Amino acid sequence: AQSVTQLDSHVSVSEGTPVLLRCNYSSSYSPSLFWYVQHPNKGLQLLLKYTSAATLVKGINGFEAEFKKSETSFHLTKPSAHMSDAAEYFCVVSEERQLTFGSGTQLTVLP
Amino acid sequence: SQTIHQWPATLVQPVGSPLSLECTVEGTSNPNLYWYRQAAGRGLQLLFYSVGIGQISSEVPQNLSASRPQDRQFILSSKKLLLSDSGFYLCAWRDSGIRETQYFGPGTRLLVL
Structure with missing residues (x-):
């Protein structure tokens, strides 16, 4: 069975400083991994995905x-x-056509 | 291009009332379709998925049900809502082939009072 652990429920950074959101996973197979972002009262938007190609994956809005x-x-x-990066971020692992979501990390960006 | 729609966007319903949430996908054929629920302060929980018309798999026992009357239409229903059904409901689709990425709709916020 697969699982995902997002190590921080909340992360707060100042505008212009680096962002690090941590995610660990467990999977029986070679997993596909995703990061999604959710702005308040919105659906989930795909940021990036890893599917066994290059280990460093570049996504939208400067994330990798x-x-x-x-x-x-x-x-x-x-x-x-x-400032527009303030949102909730979900790490996701895919196995057998189903997604397992982490519990999410709320990112706050301070001016 | 593909788009996914959900309605209504928000809904306030009394306990014991019925529910019907609709999800439709455009621009693709025979998608896999999914219903998720996101309770306040929690991650997403998969409720149902469907690989074709009339084919529904349930992931958790509950008073909700799902139906897929058409290829690109996925409906989430309940005969009698509970307070615990409150949450944010997201529909998602993915290609029925090997690509694993799921694409999410805008969601429906349900408040049961």
């Missing part, structure tokens, strides 16, 4: 994530936070 099999991690990063 690195798949590290030895650490079973898929942390999301961005060099410089923007």
Whole structure:
């Protein structure tokens, strides 16, 4: 069975500083991994996905994530936070056509 | 391009009343369709998924049901709502082939009073 752990329920950064949202996973197979973002009262938008190609994945809005099999991690990063990045972020693992979601990380960006 | 619609956007219903939420997808054929619920402060829970018309799989026992009367239409229903049914309901679709990415609708916020 697959599972996802997002290590921080809340992360707060200042505008212009780096963002790190941590995610660890467990999976029986070679997983596909995703990061989704959800702005308040909105649906989920796909940020990026890893599907066994390059381990460093670049997504939209300057986000990227690195798949590290030895650490079973898929942390999301961005060099410089923007106010519009404030949202909830979900790490997701896919196995057998179904998605398992982490519990989410709420990102706050301070001016 | 593909689009996914959900309605209504928000709904306030009394306990014991029926429910019908609708999801439609455009621009694709034979998609896999999913209903998720997001309770306040929690992640997403898969409720139902469907690989074709009339084919529904339930992930959790509850008083909700789902139906797929047409290829690109997915309906979430209840005969009698409970307070615990409050939440944000998201519909998603994915290609029926090998690609795994799911694309989400805008969601329906349900408040049961």
